[in-house]
Amino acid sequence: MTTNQALFQYCLRLGDTNLILGHRLSEMCSRGPMLEEDIALTNFALDHIGQAEALLQYAGKLEGKGRSEDDLSYLRNVEEFENFRLVEQPNTDFAYVIARQFLVDVYQCLLYQKMQKSSDETLAGMGSRFLKESTYHLRHTSGWMERLGLGTDESKRRIQQAINDLWPYTPEMLSVRPYEKELTAQGIIPDAEEIALDWLVQVVRVLSRSGLHKPQDVVVPPPSTHSDHLVRMLAEMQYLQRTYPDARW
Amino acid sequence: MVTTLSGIEELVWERLSLIPDPEIPVISILELGIVRDVHYDGEMLEIIITPTYTGCPAMNLFVAEIKAAMHDQGFDNLKVTTVYSPAWTTDLIPADAMERLKKYGIAPPVKGSDDPFAPPPAIHCPHCGSEHTNLVSQFGATACKSLYTCNDCKEPFEYFKHF
Numbered sequence: 230m231t232t233n234q235a236l237f238q239y240c241l242r243l244g245d246t247n248l249i250l251g252h253r254l255s256e257m258c259s260r261g262p263m264l265e266e267d268i269a270l271t272n273f274a275l276d277h278i279g280q281a282e283a284l285l286q287y288a289g290k291l292e293g294k295g296r297s298e299d300d301l302s303y304l305r306n307v308e309e310f311e312n313f314r315l316v317e318q319p320n321t322d323f324a325y326v327i328a329r330q331f332l333v334d335v336y337q338c339l340l341y342q343k344m345q346k347s348s349d350e351t352l353a354g355m356g357s358r359f360l361k362e363s364t365y366h367l368r369h370t371s372g373w374m375e376r377l378g379l380g381t382d383e384s385k386r387r388i389q390q391a392i393n394d395l396w397p398y399t400p401e402m403l404s405v406r407p408y409e410k411e412l413t414a415q416g417i418i419p420d421a422e423e424i425a426l427d428w429l430v431q432v433v434r435v436l437s438r439s440g441l442h443k444p445q446d447v448v449v450p451p452p453s454t455h456s457d458h459l460v461r462m463l464a465e466m467q468y469l470q471r472t473y474p475d476a477r478w
Numbered sequence: 479m480v481t482t483l484s485g486i487e488e489l490v491w492e493r494l495s496l497i498p499d500p501e502i503p504v505i506s507i508l509e510l511g512i513v514r515d516v517h518y519d520g521e522m523l524e525i526i527i528t529p530t531y532t533g534c535p536a537m538n539l540f541v542a543e544i545k546a547a548m549h550d551q552g553f554d555n556l557k558v559t560t561v562y563s564p565a566w567t568t569d570l571i572p573a574d575a576m577e578r579l580k581k582y583g584i585a586p587p588v589k590g591s592d593d594p595f596a597p598p599p600a601i602h603c604p605h606c607g608s609e610h611t612n613l614v615s616q617f618g619a620t621a622c623k624s625l626y627t628c629n630d631c632k633e634p635f636e637y638f639k640h641f
């Protein structure tokens with residue numbers, strides 16, 4: 230695998246993660262528990278889709294086969310998607326939306342913080358831009374973790390349940406792909422093992438501040454398969470381009 | 479009459495400085511810092527811009543405004559190129575534009591810690607200057623602004639987020 234091929238895979242993984250999370254969040258549009266929250270979640274969706282656009286555009290350029298960010302989003306099959314399994318999980322209720330977002334926000338803040346120092350100018354630029362967005366996301370979701378965790382018995386029970394149910398997907402998010410090692414050694418991408426260590430520290434800090442606990446006994450789902458949730462999401466997201474190829478409006 | 483290429487580029491810069499930000503009309507898109515460079519080779523005019531934050535819905539509007547203003551000046555062979563690096567930041571907004579923002583009732587961006595895990599900086603009320611303010615909503619009428627209220631003068635106000 231050449232450096233460009235490895236970096237293509239890497240940008241695909243980060244780009245797909247943002248695309249799928251952005252799409253999930255967009256499903257909350259007009260369904261937020263209150264107006265301010267509705268606006269916040271749809272703004273998060275915009276940020277993630279914007280990040281996906283930049284990352285997938287760069288991926289297409291690295292691949293060198295003339296695929297645009299739209300081609301990569303709409304014309305790939307489910308098994309070709311590289312997103313974290315965590316972000317395809319459904320919006321079961323508000324606690325799940327916040328818990329999923331919080332776990333990803335901590336990860337992305339750490340990732341982008343380090344990505345700013347990449348020897349690759351494009352990645353470094355994206356890192357510093359995305360970090361500012363993710364910082365706002367993290368402030369918002371860690372505030373909600375506290376309010377739900379320290380709120381009523383019911384809010385505490387439900388946010389803890391969401392964390393427990395989503396926790397098994399976090400090892401896959403934190404795992405290092407084989408192609409990453411060489412890129413990290415060259416200073417092109419952040420060290421994923423460092424991120425994993427810092428991630429746990431920051432997550433546990435917010436959990437304990439919120440009267441919540443880190444789940445035990447993690448059962449890791451098979452990392453090579455996507456859930457049916459993603460199959461259904463792609464069916465909806467890709468329907469138009471698949472049915473009317475090259476449709477524009 | 480301006481005939482040199484650099485003279486024409488200067489005119490373009492001047493014209494760009496007259497385009498107001500569509501959402502915050504007291505500052506221009508130049509002061510906002512989205513225009514990176516202007517090139518004119520005698521035939522084609524290229525304007526290089528950088529997006530504000532990634533999901534900014536106003537970006538297309540900026541591009542449309544720039545194109546319209548340049549067409550008015552007679553530039554038909556026009557290209558607007560987007561670059562992502564170095565990233566846009568509100569640190570580029572000049573001090574006098576910050577003052578105009580405040581007079582307009584919008585609290586200007588405050589640079590907090592670079593650490594995403596640190597608490598956010600205190601935001602001063604643009605009406606009375608008090609630092610006893612409360613965040614009401616991270617996202618206001620536009621994504622680049624948050625909603626606050628002042629605990630002293632009790633007025634609500636918008637804060638232009640730091641990026």
Ligand SMILES: [Zn+2]
Binds near residue numbers: 630631
């Ligand atoms: Zn006040």
